[in-house]
Structures are given as C-alpha cells and as structure tokens.
Amino acid sequence: MLNYIEIYVDELWYLLLEMAPWLMLGLIFAGLLKVYFPQKHINRLLGKSNFRSSVNASLIGIPLPLCSCGVIPTGISFYQNGASKGSTNSFLISTPQTGVDSILATYSMLGWPFALLRPFVAFVTGVAGGVITNIFVKDKQVTIQDQSPFSNLKIDTGAINNRKETCSDDSCGCHEPEKKDNRHSLVRAADYAFIELLQDIAKWLVIGFLLAALISVALPEDFFSSFSGLGFLELLVVLAASVPLYMCATGSIPIAAVLLMKGISPGAALVFLMAGPATNVATMAVLGKTMGRKSLMAYMATIIGGALFFGVLINAFIPADWFLSQIPHLHGDGHEQQMLPVWLQWVSAIVLVVSMVGGYFYSIHKKRKKMNKTEGITVKVTGMTCSHCEANVKRNLEALKGIAEVIADNRSETVKISGSGFDLEKVKQTVNGLGYKYEG
Template identity: 40%
Template structure:
C-alpha cells in the first residue's frame, strides 16, 4: 500500500469517526454549558461535608455529569476539601468525575452501544463510592474545613450569567479547549488502528485477550493522561480489532483517572495513604469490572456501532461544525505560540 493510499484511508477512517462522534459531542457540550450556567453557586459544597455514606454517594453521583477531565478535576476536588468536604467525598468526586460526563455517555453509546454506556456509568459510580468510603474508613485525615460563607457582592448576578452566549462560550470554547488536542490525537490514533489492524486481528494474539489484555491496558493507562472523550473512539477501534470489551472498559476507567500529574496532586494534598487507596481502587475495580463485563456475553459482545455508520445530514452538519471548532481552536493556539512578541531590552526614552 502506497503512502498516498495510506493517507487516503486514514482520512476516510478519521472522517467516519468524526461523523459518529460529532453529534453526540456537540449535544454533550451544550448540556455541560447549561449545567455550568444554571447549577447554583455553592450547591456542591453544601452537600459534601461529613464522612457519612450519603456524603460520599452525593460526591460520586455529582461527579457523573460534570464536564471535567482529570486535570480540571484536581483543583475542583482540592477546592471541595478546603471548603468542607471530607477526604472520602473529595476522592469519590475525584474518581468518578473524569471517567464520564454527559458527552461521554452519549459518545460511548454511539460507538459501543447503550449496554456498554450504562455499565460504564454504573462502574464509575461504584468505583467513586467504593474509593471514597475506603478513604473515610482507613484515613482519618484533617477535620473538614468550615463551610464557606457565600456573599452575593458581585456586580454580576446569577441571572446575568444565564444567557445562551455564556452557555456556548463555556461549552463550545472553554470546555472544548481543555481537551481538543487529545480529541484530535484520539481520532487519528483510532483511524490508524482501523487502517493497519484488520477487524478481529487482535483475537489471534494471546497477550491482548482476557486478563492479560486488561493488565496491558492498565499498564498503558496508569502513567499517561488519556482524555475520556478522546479515548472512546480508541477503545471502540481496539474492540473492533479484537480486544475484549472488558479491556476497553479498563482503558476508559483507568486512563482518565490516573496519570503522573493526578498522582502528584493527590500525594501532595491528601497524603500517601490516600494515594495508595486511590490507585488500588482504580486499578483493582477496573480489572474486576472488566472481567465482570466480559462474563455478560449478550451485552459484552455487541459489535461496536461505528463500523457500520451511515452518513446523514445531521451527522454531516455536526462534523463540519466540530471540524470548524477544532480548526479555530488550533489556529488560535498556534497564533499565540508563534506570534508572541519578545520582550525588548530597548525602550524609547521619554
């Protein structure tokens, strides 16, 4: 296969992935913007104090729809701890939030089917709850800080924030900017796998199957930053190539929650015992839940949906819009990078 043919096949595969991804990602970004604007200020902080089961459950549950990646959730979780949340509630939030979100659920359903998406939501909630409860059980930690007093002394009221402009600015610009580079990388890597690894080829390689395949995904996921949204098409491509859905689940659970930056922040803010519980929870439960999912034959072996995608006008319009957004963000970042004015040592004398 010539280089030109490889390039054409890559572009075609990437375009098919974009057609499947774009509608659901745009809907998810819109919902994330609405949540950001209409969720009352201080709502989360008021419900996460204390070390009871319900506090950890609320924290893990509230993390499910939150549009935060692993880098964005670190300051949020530390902020919750400082504002009165228990260590367990903060860790429960820290585990559940980056694994999924409103956009991720929709995209997972589009690529891997609704059974997989629903099981992912269950896995996310269970892992956040389990990890948070373990932290409260084995780590005394510092006493929660006093609840913050919210003052309404801003010149901008909550009503002023509630505009479509603010919703679109947050969802389609600020939030997308946080992970668009990884989204592009994820699409390209997924296209690469689609082009170079024939369907079901990985089934012929023992290392990629069963428990060994899950440990392989875990080893790849632990040190690296893998954005959830970007990793979904990658996981679907791996399943199409022959890896088990359980291994894909390990990638989607461990990838977004563990990386060097996250580990360092947890160690610094919560201590080594909490870090150990955090890593043991994510690693152990991702493997256990992956094995469980592979034991559900009717659900687990549903074919990834993106392999038979039919283009329609909605998908085409969404893909064009998303492509324009990605191009715009890339252009702005490149312009900032290459058009920085160097500080001059020569100034005109007045």
C-alpha cells in the same frame, strides 16, 4: 504510500462523522449544566466523612464534563473549602471516567451497553473510593478558639497550613461574592460549551481520533485476538498501559471502539475506558502532595481494583459477541448501519471543527484583551492546563483579602492580580496549595 494516507484520512473522517452529532449534543447539555448548577452549590454537599457525602460526590461528578486535568484542581478546591477527604476522593474517581458529553459519544461509538456501564461503574467505584478513604484516612480537624466569627468552626489542618479558612456556606464571609455575569443564560451556556469546555478537550480529542484512525489502518484485523485467551493477563497488560497514560473520557472512546474491532475483549476495553481517563502520573503526584499518601493509595486502589473487578465480571458472564452486536456501526466489512442522517453528521462535524479552530483564536484574543485592560501585577503560575484550572485559581485568589480581580491564562502561564494591600506570600501559598506552582 498515498493509498495508506487516503485510507487513513477516510477512517479519520468516518470517526469524526460518527461522534460529532453526539459530541455537539453533549456540549449543549454540559453548557446548560454549568449555568443552571454552578459549582457554589456543590460545596455544600461534600462536607462530611460519611456514606452520603460519597454518594453525593459521585452523583455530582458523573455528569460533569471534567477530565483529569480539570478534575484535580476542582476536587482540591472542594477539599480546601471544606469537603472531606472521602467525598473528595469520590469526586476525583467518578468524574473523569465519564461526563454528559462522553456518555452520548460512547453511545454513538460503542452502543448502549457501554454507555450505561460507564456511568454505573463510575458511580460504584466513586462511592467505594469514598468509603475506603473514610475508613482508612481520617480527616484531622481542630477547633479555632478565639473571639472571631469563626471561633466554633472546625477546619482541616491541611487548610490551616495553606492559611485558608474553610466553610460550607458562602454567607460566612470566607468568599467574596462572585461578580455577576449579566449575559443571557443561553449565551453563557454556549460560551462555556463551545469555547471553554471544547478548548479543554480539543487537544486530547484530536489525539484520540488520530490514534484511533492509525490503529484501525496500521494493525491487522486479528491483532488482539491472540490476547483473548490470556484472560486476566490481558486486563493487566491494558491496565499497565492505561494507568500512566493521559486520555480524557471522550478522547478514549474512538480508541476503545477500534481496539474492540481489532479483537480486544470488552472487559479489557472497559479497563482502558476507566483507567485511561482517571489516572496519569501528574494526577497521582498532585493528589499525593495535597491530600497525602494514604488518600492517594485509596484513590489508586479503588480505580485499579474496580477496573479489574468489572473487567473480569464482564468477560466471565457476558459474551463478547453480544457487546459487538450492540455497537451501532460496523466499518470496513462492507456493510454499515447509519444511526443518524448523513447531512446531520456532516453539519455537526463541520460545526465542531470550526468551533475548535475558531474558539482557539477567539479565546486567545479575548484573554489578551482583558489582560491588557486590567491594571495590576502579573505572576507566573505553572501547571494550569485548562479553563477549570484558571477558574480555580481565580476563585481561590479572589477570596483573599485585598484582591479585587484575577485573570488567569493557562496558555501563557500567567495570572494578573488587581487590588491593593494583598499579600503575595498568601497568593503563593494558595496557588501551591491548589497543586500548581507559583514561580514569582
């Protein structure tokens, strides 16, 4: 028993050493992306139901480090602020499959073929999903005819139901200007990367590492070789397991790497890398409720069809041995290839672990301190799972008349609202419209 534990810990630490430097680099890029390309610039590119908007949405979504827990409220927020259903679906499909952090981590564990394949497949399926949605799901628009500044503004009927006026320009008055963060841009980038983002993915990253190490130790080396002759059936089995599963793009990498080493085909590994991060039961429920069943069907059909299409394509035309030969390390067979200096791997792993643990307690302390200093009312909101959920609740509620400041905390499932003269019924409609649940 002790021998198995020792082997398991050794495998777990090995996986951490391999991914840590690339995860650190990816986090740095993600922080810089957040600071120098903020979300307010994205809204202006997604408003039309055409091919260009789908391309824009996919290109924007690919580098963003959002998994499905964060991409759903972000995408819905875009939709309720004027984005078309087609471009919203493009964003929702392409974003969770990859990200600047997971691309680098994919290279570290799976080699450059998968590192290039993931963003390419995410882009193609994202654009295809947007086009399909534009063809089969029409954005119903009406014109508000009154003497207000919005008299000629076309908005989506779903937004009307949520009493949300939409626009594509911050100057129109729909949104109050965001409070300026006076900290240095590098400080803001570091705070986002190593506090907010890392805390969002930490749970699923740890789960991914633990499962990958368990599979590596517990399953025989040739466990999946029996599936290799099943062809399309192998892809369906992996797909069936991946669709309801929640796993972020980065957390899925070590599992896919170990599955490849155990004999699964590269096409099936790609199916897992696509469907695992992009779909889960919660995502499907929220998407169907907010954008309708037709949009959900277009979303699911694109991901499932795209995963199977590219999986079959890879298995049919690219030898599995070639993919395995491009993986930059071989573990457990007596010879390994080191991509990076050992000292860099150790330093990165230690910094990553310390950042995850320290960031957890720091974020709790910071949020509680801010909550205690702010006067206002506190409401309970369930369904928030990450900092992106908090940011979406904050941004949309602060756009309501009478609300001066909002502090959202996904851990305690509370939202503190300060201001005067605001309508709690509109707060409820806005929160529920984003896919969360206003509890009162």
